[in-house]
Amino acid sequence: MAALSGRAKLEKLERRGCAFLGSRYAVMGGGMTWVSERNLVAAISNAGGFGVIACGSMDPARLRLEIQGTQALTDRPFGVNLITMHPQLLELIDVCGDLGVTHVVLAGGVPPRNAMRQVKSHGAKLVCFAPALVLARKLMRDGADALVIEGAEAGGHIGPVSTAVLAQEILPVIREIPVFVAGGIGRGEAMVAFLEMGASGCQLGTRFVCARESIAHPRFKQAFIRAEARDAMPTVQVDPRFPVIPVRALNNDGTRLFTEFQHEVIGRFRAGEMDQRAAQLEIEHYWAGALRRAVIDGDVERGSLMAGQSVGMVRCEQTVAEILEELADQAAAVLAARARDMDDG
Structure with a gap:
């Protein structure tokens, strides 16, 4: 009953x-x-x-x-x-x-x-x-x-x-x-x-x-199955002049390289090699195609592994x-x- x-x-x-x-x-x-x-x-x-x-x-x-x-x-x-x-x-x-x-x-x-x-x-x-x-x-x-x-x-x-x-x-x-x-x-x-x-x-x-x-892709699914909630973290913004809408994803080489890439682009901006708009666009375009590379092609090292914190329950x-x-x-x-x-x- x-x-x-x-x-x-x-x-x-x-x-x-x-x-x-x-x-x-x-x-x-x-x-x-x-x-x-x-x-x-x-x-x-x-x-x-x-x-x-x-x-x-x-x-x-x-x-x-x-x-x-x-x-x-x-x-x-x-x-x-x-x-x-x-x-x-x-x-x-x-x-x-x-x-x-x-x-x-x-x-x-x-x-x-x-x-x-x-x-x-x-x-x-x-x-x-x-x-x-x-x-x-x-x-x-x-x-x-x-x-x-x-x-x-x-x-x-x-x-x-x-x-x-x-x-x-x-x-x-x-x-x-x-x-x-x-x-x-x-x-x-x-x-x-x-x-x-x-x-x-x-x-x-x-x-x-x-x-x-x-x-x-099976590798994408396996990344989810292995992950814990703490592995799904938001991307980091390194300079408030170059806003980044945070994306929660599983940490991998891609997310780490994104932080390094922001520092590199901002360094070129400070050196006068590019204007602020061009620098912002480069940062925004970093992830272009990254989700498809992970989901469809199975590149779980450099692709984007977008996942919510409930991934720990998968x-x-x-x-x-x-x-x-x-x-x-x-x-x-x-x-x-x-x-x-x-x-x-």
Whole structure:
């Protein structure tokens, strides 16, 4: 009875998120460039979660093929993650609209209002990232249908505030629309904690990298399986005049060389060999292609191993269905244990 009670309680906690996503579990897949492609996205949706294609730097024609490829693998809802800084953002939104994508996630910056309106004009549900309460309120006023709050424990480009603090700041206040929590979530017990605080669901990326359905290179997956939480560190900025948006990734030769590269470029700037803009561009372009080299080619020494701190909870390769069921079992178990304690009391 207690186990049934745990599952029933979990379903109740996830009800709003599941209704919004159209999924069995209120679990969104993180939009991870090169990893969140048709095979993994379809597998997540087919297993009861909500897969999200990472558009990244794709052009509209490439995105069209990726969406169509995903639609050929699943008849379940899935979303598309678009980067707000993409020079063809509006065209990418139109591709999503043309192909009937049900949810569009605008990430990587404050979304322009015209882009938000365009998503809504296609009848898609609009999901935006909110790194602070003031922005959450603004996005809600501008028409966001749901929010993702992602803490600094996440992989890839990160902000300065932890998941736990963002959840405390935003979840008790924003009740009008669903809010999904992301960043460092690797177990069902953590999902329950955020659901009980008022979240409608959670977004997980790192846990799905080592899914059997993931096309990530075996060496990339092995790096995740071997890693501990402390190995996923943000990149270092060596001079405030040359800002670097921190990227959380597993430390390797690439991250160490990036620090040395910044010192070298800044030294050339100080010597008058280049102006500040040229130096900034060189620093920003250092990682160009580095993620693909790691994910697709398996260069785990010099490529970018973007990973959240939940990487320490990735211990083996599993199917997506096994990952989702494990998370649900963990969540249900803690709720069932609480129900037993109340019965005993």
